[in-house]
Amino acid sequence: MRAVVFDGVVLGLQFGLLGVGLTLVYGLAGVLNLAYGQLAVLGAVVAALRIDAGAPTIAAVLTGLAAAGAVALALDLTLMRPVYRRRGEDRVLLGLLLMLGVAFIIDGVLVWRYPIEALTLRIGGDPVDVLGTRMRTGSLLASAIALGVGAVLVVFLRYATAGKAVRSVIQDEEGAQLCGVSPARVRAFVFALSGVLAALVAVTRSMTSPVTVNAGIDFTILALIVAVVGGLGSVSGAFLAGVLLGVVNTVSAHYIGTYVTTIVLLGAAAVTIVLRPSGLLGAGRE
Amino acid sequence: MAMLDIAELSAGYLGEDVVHKVSLAVAEGEAVAVIGSNGAGKTTLFRAVCGLMRPSHGSVRLDGRPITRRRAHDIARGGLAYVPAERHLFPEMSVTENLDLGAYPKRPSPERRGLVLDLFPRLAERRRQRAGTLSGGEQQMLAVGRALMSNPRVLVLDEPTTGLAPKLAVDAYAALEALRGHGLTILVAEQQVPLALGFADRGYVLEDGHIQLQGTSAALAENPGVQQAYLGVA
Numbered sequence: 471m472r473a474v475v476f477d478g479v480v481l482g483l484q485f486g487l488l489g490v491g492l493t494l495v496y497g498l499a500g501v502l503n504l505a506y507g508q509l510a511v512l513g514a515v516v517a518a519l520r521i522d523a524g525a526p527t528i529a530a531v532l533t534g535l536a537a538a539g540a541v542a543l544a545l546d547l548t549l550m551r552p553v554y555r556r557r558g559e560d561r562v563l564l565g566l567l568l569m570l571g572v573a574f575i576i577d578g579v580l581v582w583r584y585p586i587e588a589l590t591l592r593i594g595g596d597p598v599d600v601l602g603t604r605m606r607t608g609s610l611l612a613s614a615i616a617l618g619v620g621a622v623l624v625v626f627l628r629y630a631t632a633g634k635a636v637r638s639v640i641q642d643e644e645g646a647q648l649c650g651v652s653p654a655r656v657r658a659f660v661f662a663l664s665g666v667l668a669a670l671v672a673v674t675r676s677m678t679s680p681v682t683v684n685a686g687i688d689f690t691i692l693a694l695i696v697a698v699v700g701g702l703g704s705v706s707g708a709f710l711a712g713v714l715l716g717v718v719n720t721v722s723a724h725y726i727g728t729y730v731t732t733i734v735l736l737g738a739a740a741v742t743i744v745l746r747p748s749g750l751l752g753a754g755r756e
Numbered sequence: 757m758a759m760l761d762i763a764e765l766s767a768g769y770l771g772e773d774v775v776h777k778v779s780l781a782v783a784e785g786e787a788v789a790v791i792g793s794n795g796a797g798k799t800t801l802f803r804a805v806c807g808l809m810r811p812s813h814g815s816v817r818l819d820g821r822p823i824t825r826r827r828a829h830d831i832a833r834g835g836l837a838y839v840p841a842e843r844h845l846f847p848e849m850s851v852t853e854n855l856d857l858g859a860y861p862k863r864p865s866p867e868r869r870g871l872v873l874d875l876f877p878r879l880a881e882r883r884r885q886r887a888g889t890l891s892g893g894e895q896q897m898l899a900v901g902r903a904l905m906s907n908p909r910v911l912v913l914d915e916p917t918t919g920l921a922p923k924l925a926v927d928a929y930a931a932l933e934a935l936r937g938h939g940l941t942i943l944v945a946e947q948q949v950p951l952a953l954g955f956a957d958r959g960y961v962l963e964d965g966h967i968q969l970q971g972t973s974a975a976l977a978e979n980p981g982v983q984q985a986y987l988g989v990a
Contacts, residue, residue, distance in 0.1 A: 634853060
């Protein structure tokens with residue numbers, strides 16, 4: 471049982487990291503980034519191509535992260551412009567549809583150009599004993615990265631002046647403007663950051679299992695579930711939801727069966743949303 | 757020269773002007789009121805001045821520099837602090853965090869914070885409380901306090917008494933009075949005309965988006981039209 475829960479936490483930290491980028495962009499800009507998983511895969515494919523070309527792993531991974539961040543930034547500065555001119559439901563709907571289109575385009579291009587590309591990072595070393603459970607080094611490294619990045623993000627949002635500016639736009643865009651915060655700049659920053667985070671999830675994921683070109687949609691759906699359960703706009707919420715769902719996932723896979731895992735996962739998400747419609751934590755509350 | 761100079765400003769929604777060629781000026785250290793009933797265009801006028809919407813015509817100058825059509829965050833950094841009637845606080849942040857953001861992008865200075873907390877001791881007591889859980893009066897104090905954190909040259913307030921009980925409305929104007937004592941230039945829109953005229957040096961009467969009347973507060977209070985429409989004198 472303990473090992474199963476442990477696996478769940480490891481998986482959950484990945485879920486959390488996955489939800490973070492999506493939740494921030496939605497909380498901030500009202501854009502549900504349905505191309506989120508495709509950005510993750512894009513980063514992974516770029517990294518894999520660099521590795522194939524003989525680049526050192528670290529450099530290849532950094533290139534992959536930068537590529538995903540750059541594409542996200544470019545989307546924010548171009549395609550999302552008309553979206554930001556709208557308010558409320560109009561904005562959400564247009565943003566969602568445009569990003570869905572982007573998802574298809576990235577998916578299509580990647581599958582067409584690199585149909586068999588996959589990113590696999592082999593993390594060497596023997597399994598390590600953690601509280602009586604043997605953990606693979608890849609899993610541990612992935613968890614450490616997720617925890618580290620999550621902690622840095624929470625501290626940044628809570629204490630840094632720029633982080634407070636991000637939260638101010640999430641909580642009240644007009645109030646933020648009146649304080650001298652430029653929503654456009656904050657959005658561009660967070661959009662780029664979300665691209666980097668998406669790619670980072672693909673990278674850490676590839677430490678335990680290969681990330682293939684068609685993994686985008688799975689990433690997006692998982693990110694959506696995590697973000698909604700955690701409360702759209704909350705980083706700590708995403709991690710909390712990620713870990714809970716991760717444990718639910720492995721426990722149900724172990725005791726009930728892998729084939730119903732998705733159903734159990736969605737069920738858990740649905741129950742949370744019925745009990746707490748705004749998610750576990752509120753937007754911009756770190 | 758005027759600290760805030762609004763010349764022939766028109767603004768509205770969906771191509772339809774609500775405010776028509778409004779001109780008004782506020783001298784340095786002066787307190788000026790724009791009075792008018794609900795729907796007269798006071799909010800539209802102020803939103804156009806502070807950059808939250810684009811004016812369709814006219815110009816705005818802050819201390820001689822044109823700020824027309826600049827973005828709201830830019831205007832805020834340039835020294836015009838706007839306190840909207842709906843406050844627009846950050847509900848999930850503490851009182852202190854709200855105040856600190858008022859100083860953005862600079863670091864909040866302790867002297868400035870001290871000044872605000874002296875003006876509103878209530879905020880000092882509630883420092884750690886989330887803004888969303890404050891009472892209406894406290895939220896109003898916080899909105900004004902946040903605006904003051906940037907050390908603005910002009911403070912523009914839209915209906916600061918919105919949603920306040922009569923006693924709190926009087927308190928709000930007492931605080932503005934204290935700020936004027938510090939030499940701050942203030943422009944305020946108000947429906948509660950006696951309060952506004954009791955506070956301001958001069959006033960403008962806005963009706964249907966046009967300035968109908970202007971003058972010293974004393975002169976406006978004596979004006980039969982103003983008395984009948986806004987002061988409840990038959």
